Amino acid sequence: MGSPGGGGASAAVLIIGDEILSGRTQDTNLRDIARFLGAHGVDLLEARTVPDVLEEIVAALNALRDRYDYVITTGGIGPTHDDITADAVAAAFGVELYEHPEIIGMMEARWGPDNLTAARRRMARVPVGGELVKNPVQGPPGFTIGNVFVLAGVPQIMRGMLEDVGPRLKGGAVVVSRTVRVEGQGEGVIAEPLERVAKAHPAMSLGSYPFYGPEGFGSNLVLRGRDPDEVGRAVSELIEALQGAGVERLAEVATA
Amino acid sequence: MGSPGGGGASAAVLIIGDEILSGRTQDTNLRDIARFLGAHGVDLLEARTVPDVLEEIVAALNALRDRYDYVITTGGIGPTHDDITADAVAAAFGVELYEHPEIIGMMEARWGPDNLTAARRRMARVPVGGELVKNPVQGPPGFTIGNVFVLAGVPQIMRGMLEDVGPRLKGGAVVVSRTVRVEGQGEGVIAEPLERVAKAHPAMSLGSYPFYGPEGFGSNLVLRGRDPDEVGRAVSELIEALQGAGVERLAEVATA
Numbered sequence: 039m040g041s042p043g044g045g046g047a048s049a050a051v052l053i054i055g056d057e058i059l060s061g062r063t064q065d066t067n068l069r070d071i072a073r074f075l076g077a078h079g080v081d082l083l084e085a086r087t088v089p090d091v092l093e094e095i096v097a098a099l100n101a102l103r104d105r106y107d108y109v110i111t112t113g114g115i116g117p118t119h120d121d122i123t124a125d126a127v128a129a130a131f132g133v134e135l136y137e138h139p140e141i142i143g144m145m146e147a148r149w150g151p152d153n154l155t156a157a158r159r160r161m162a163r164v165p166v167g168g169e170l171v172k173n174p175v176q177g178p179p180g181f182t183i184g185n186v187f188v189l190a191g192v193p194q195i196m197r198g199m200l201e202d203v204g205p206r207l208k209g210g211a212v213v214v215s216r217t218v219r220v221e222g223q224g225e226g227v228i229a230e231p232l233e234r235v236a237k238a239h240p241a242m243s244l245g246s247y248p249f250y251g252p253e254g255f256g257s258n259l260v261l262r263g264r265d266p267d268e269v270g271r272a273v274s275e276l277i278e279a280l281q282g283a284g285v286e287r288l289a290e291v292a293t294a
Numbered sequence: 295m296g297s298p299g300g301g302g303a304s305a306a307v308l309i310i311g312d313e314i315l316s317g318r319t320q321d322t323n324l325r326d327i328a329r330f331l332g333a334h335g336v337d338l339l340e341a342r343t344v345p346d347v348l349e350e351i352v353a354a355l356n357a358l359r360d361r362y363d364y365v366i367t368t369g370g371i372g373p374t375h376d377d378i379t380a381d382a383v384a385a386a387f388g389v390e391l392y393e394h395p396e397i398i399g400m401m402e403a404r405w406g407p408d409n410l411t412a413a414r415r416r417m418a419r420v421p422v423g424g425e426l427v428k429n430p431v432q433g434p435p436g437f438t439i440g441n442v443f444v445l446a447g448v449p450q451i452m453r454g455m456l457e458d459v460g461p462r463l464k465g466g467a468v469v470v471s472r473t474v475r476v477e478g479q480g481e482g483v484i485a486e487p488l489e490r491v492a493k494a495h496p497a498m499s500l501g502s503y504p505f506y507g508p509e510g511f512g513s514n515l516v517l518r519g520r521d522p523d524e525v526g527r528a529v530s531e532l533i534e535a536l537q538g539a540g541v542e543r544l545a546e547v548a549t550a
Contacts, residue, residue, distance in 0.1 A: 057503055059338045060471075061328030062516060065321075068343070072317030082315045084350075087324070087341040090501070094340075117481045118502040119489035149482075157485030176506075192504065249506070 047107040047208050049075050051085040052098055054113040054123050055191055058087050067112045067196050074200050077243070078207050080108065090114060095126035103130070103186055108207065113191030115180065117157035124181075127188055128165040135163040140170060141178050172202040174217055174258045176249045182206065198247040201260050214262065214269045218276055221256035221287040224248075228257055231279035239263065239272050256287070302520075303464055305331050306358040307341040310351055310369040310379050311447055314343050323368045323452050330456050335465035336364065346370060351382035359386070359441055364463065369447030371436065373413040380437075383444055384421040394420040397434050428458040438462070470522045472529050476536065477512040477543040480504075484513055487535035495519070495528045512543070 051071050057063040065087070072082045083106060088094040095114070102109045114123030128135045141162035145154055161178040164170070171180035171187060175198040180189045182203075189199045201215055220228060225248055236244040242263035249256060259276065263269045273290060280288055307327050313319040321343070328338045339362060344350040351370070358365045370379030384391045397418035401410055417434040420426070427436035427443060431454040436445045438459075445455045476484060481504055492500040498519035505512060515532060519525040529546060536544055 053341075056499060056501055057516070058324070059328055059341065060332055060516075060518070061325045061330075061338075062471075063503065064325045068314070069317045069320045072315055074317075076317055082317075083345060085315065085343040089339060116502070116504065118485045119492060120501050155482055155486070158482045160485075192506065194506070 047080045048083050049080050049108040049110065050083060050102040050106045052095070052102055052109055052111040053085065053087040053191075054090065054095055054111055054126075055087075056089050056120070058113075059089055066193050067191070070193065070197055071110055071112070071200065074197075074204070075110075075207075078204055080207055090120045090122060092122055092126050092129065095123065096130045099126060099130040099186065103184060107185060109186045110203070111186065111188050112196050115161065115178075115188060115190055117160045121160065123188060124160075124163045124165065127168075127183060127186060130186075131165055131167070131183055133166040133183075135165055137162045138164040138170065138181075144178065171199050174198040174201060174260060175247050194247055194249070197245070198258065198260070201245070201262065204262070214264070214266045216261050216269055216273050217291050218259040218261070218273060218280070219256065219289060219291045220259065220280065220285055221254055223256055223285050223287070225257055227283055227285060228259065228280065231276065231283050231285075232259060235272055235276045235279055238275065239268060241265070242268065242272060244272070244276075258291075302469075303336045303363040304339050305336050305364040305366065306339060306362040308351075308354055308358055308365055308367040309341065309343040309447075310346065310367060310382075311343075312345050312376070314369075315345055322449050323447070326449065326453055327366055327368070327456065330453075330460070331463075332469055332471075334460055334463050335469065336463055346376045346378060348378055348382050348385065351379065352386045355382060355386040355442065363441060365442045366459070367442065367444050368452050371417065371434075371444060371446055373416050377416065379444060380416075380419045380421065383424075383439060383442060386442075387421055387423070387439055389422040389439075391419040391421055393418045394424075394426065394437075396426060400434065427455050430454040430457060469518050469520055470525045471516060471518045472525055473547050474515040474517070474529060474532055474536070475512065475545055475547045476515065476541055477510055479512055479541050479543070481513055483539055483541060484515065484536065487532065487539045487541075488515060491528055491532045491535055494531065495524060497521070498524065498528055500528070500532075514547075 051068055058065050068085050075082045086098050088098050114121045164181045165183050168181040168183035171182055173179045175195045180199045187203050189196045225246055245260045247258045261269055261272050307324055314321050324341050331338045342354050344354050370377045401414055420437045421439050424437040424439035427438055429435045431451045436455045443459050445452045481502055501516050503514045517525055517528050
């Protein structure tokens with residue numbers, strides 16, 4: 039159908055997970071994706087929530103990808119047996135899954151080559167023809183195939199992955215993205231310097247994506263903008279402002 | 295499907311409103327309805343969110359009411375021009391709308407017979423053959439026709455209306471849900487024992503819901519089934535299997 043009003047691209051969201059339909063978990067991903075798409079000039083026209091059942095995911099995915107310019111899925115890409123989104127996406131596109139060497143490499147670097155359990159290897163599976171979607175938070179990346187983006191269900195990881203979806207959206211301006219990683223600090227210390235730099239650069243988007251995990255805690259601060267020079271200046275200003283606020287363990291990182 | 299064991303009645307939720315798809319409003323009705331249905335032994339198997347567009351509402355409504363035992367809609371029954379849910383439900387069922395005398399009576403009692411504006415009269419419109427769903431909060435009632443319940447979008451009003459939906463549901467057995475919380479372990483270690491127990495109890499639903507936060511990380515393992523004894527056995531088996539895999543920090547917790 040395209041979008042009402044015409045012009046912009048259209049999108050649908052597919053939320054995958056029994057935990058949403060049982061009422062155990064309050065979904066917030068739909069709202070976050072809706073706002074993100076809006077900021078990129080893409081009209082979100084439908085959302086569906088389906089259980090962790092292969093045929094249901096495949097049917098919904100095929101209905102939505104046929105009708106809208108983009109489909110964004112959340113959930114079901116973890117290592118457990120009920121995480122079947124990759125299987126469903128491969129089935130919907132009629133392709134096989136394979137273990138992506140880049141993800142296997144990341145896992146070996148993190149856990150050691152001898153600790154890649156079958157469960158962990160599940161998370162390396164990507165449909166043939168798919169490309170990775172970067173995960174700046176923690177854990178393996180998402181992927182994209184055709185007009186479908188497959189993202190994590192955990193909200194802070196999902197939001198981080200959206201940063202790598204934006205530049206791929208048709209009509210969305212080409213955006214430069216750089217990441218400053220802060221370790222050992224909660225967002226409480228980060229918030230003020232981040233907001234100050236954000237206000238000084240209203241044309242840019244600055245986001246904080248906290249991480250907590252076995253490797254420690256902290257936050258990845260993602261700076262996005264259309265002007266590479268301005269993004270560079272903002273990175274310098276942010277690092278200076280954070281240091282001024284007493285943050286010591288920080289560095290610009292290549293977005294994982 | 296997503297229901298443990300099957301046998302119970304099935305349901306879908308249809309959320310109507312541009313404000314959800316634009317990201318302006320965070321929906322909470324889906325979670326509330328999901329919990330309500332679960333407590334009544336009805337399996338919620340799908341949810342859709344559609345914009346305030348007549349043909350979209352009609353198409354989704356017809357797809358869902360054909361497939362599930364019950365459909366619950368929220369939103370679009372207010373007085374403004376974009377509140378078109380009643381029109382869409384009437385169109386889906388191929389019937390006319392009429393001004394329900396009971397609603398007109400309530401409005402006259404509240405505002406006086408001379409103050410029934412056209413906007414207010416809109417809220418008195420019910421499809422021919424429909425019955426009212428009581429609204430114990432404020433404003434006009436919802437209605438039901440066929441297997442469809444049409445409720446308000448405002449959460450506290452929606453919840454109030456659900457009270458009058460419950461007695462009309464032919465529920466199955468109530469699902470028992472228990473939760474084992476694992477701390478300090480990623481899903482990689484959990485996946486294998488969880489899958490083993492899930493396979494031993496095909497009538498049940500077992501899911502892993504990881505959490506990451508300032509308080510640490512881990513996963514809540516949720517076991518759901520219709521037979522309380524079987525659920526109890528599965529909880530014991532899972533705890534034993536996890537301990538056998540080296541997981542130490544785990545305990546059953548009260549499910550929220």
